[in-house]
Amino acid sequence: MTADLDEKTDRYETLLSSALSAAEIAPQEGTPLYEAAFECREMAESYLEDGRHFRSQDDPVNALASFSYGHGWMDAGARIGLFEVPEEGDLFTNP
Numbered sequence: 001m002t003a004d005l006d007e008k009t010d011r012y013e014t015l016l017s018s019a020l021s022a023a024e025i026a027p028q029e030g031t032p033l034y035e036a037a038f039e040c041r042e043m044a045e046s047y048l049e050d051g052r053h054f055r056s057q058d059d060p061v062n063a064l065a066s067f068s069y070g071h072g073w074m075d076a077g078a079r080i081g082l083f084e085v086p087e088e089g090d091l092f093t094n095p
Helices: 005-022 032-056 060-079
Strands: none
Touching (some): 032 060
């Protein structure tokens, strides 16, 4: 059975948006790790915006790629401790 592109794009847009809402920057403000977390979050937000732009241009393949990359930034940041994230749910991979 093949994946439904529209369903998957919807799912990954929601996943990225929800991850951005759920994650809190963990390091103390003013530290290099805080700056790294801020930049990581900024990249994810940019990918969310890009994905939404691609969707508006009827380009679901690049939208899905953008949403996936954005979530990758958030998930990696959570994994290395840049973000405090909920332990339950499926927004982030478990260590």
